Amino acid sequence: MKISKLFPLGLLTALALLAGTTTAPAQNAAKVEVAGVSFTPPTGWKAVPPPSPMRKAQFAIKTADGKDGAEVVFFVFPSGEAGSVAANVERWYKKFTEDREKINAKSESVTVGKSKVTYVQAEGTYDNAIPGGAPDLKPNYGLLGAIVETSIGNIFIRFTGPKELAKSTLPDFKKMVESGLK
Secondary structure, three states: OOHHHHHHHHHHHHHHHHHOOOOOOOOOOOOEEEOOEEEOOOOOOEEOOOOOOOEEEEEEEEOOOOOOEEEEEEEEEOOOOOOOHHHHHHHHHOOEOOOHHHOOOEEEEEEEOOEEEEEEEEEEEEEOOOOOOOOOEEEEEEEEEEEEEOOOOEEEEEEEEEHHHHHHHHHHHHHHHHHOOO
């Protein structure tokens, strides 16, 4: 093939990259930027294209045996637009079919750098349905969440997957959240 035929394709690719219009994040990305914060995901987390424009970034995680997996999604909403931090924590807890007392619900708020971070944990039967959709029940699931309050707005980071994977991933999840806030 002649170089003259390849030039327009190469030029378009270079322009798209410079403009930041690529449609999917690189797999096994070293970092992901969300609302001006650069997060470093753990090794083995695979960047996948978000299925919705509401999701700003997304990762897939496999268990050690490669079977069941988990997902980590990032959302951003301007301050106050998605409700208070407390309201969102409750919304996450209500995604479980069991009562709050039975899902080992935990939350804690910490300050990292200049940002307040609220961490959330729960486990039980998780309803992965979209609002208004048919139930999509996932027994023995865990949720790890982080709500990062920034001057731009709140960054919501939610891990959902098998509860044993959630437990083993917690330290890496927190390290990833805090990696961009130092």
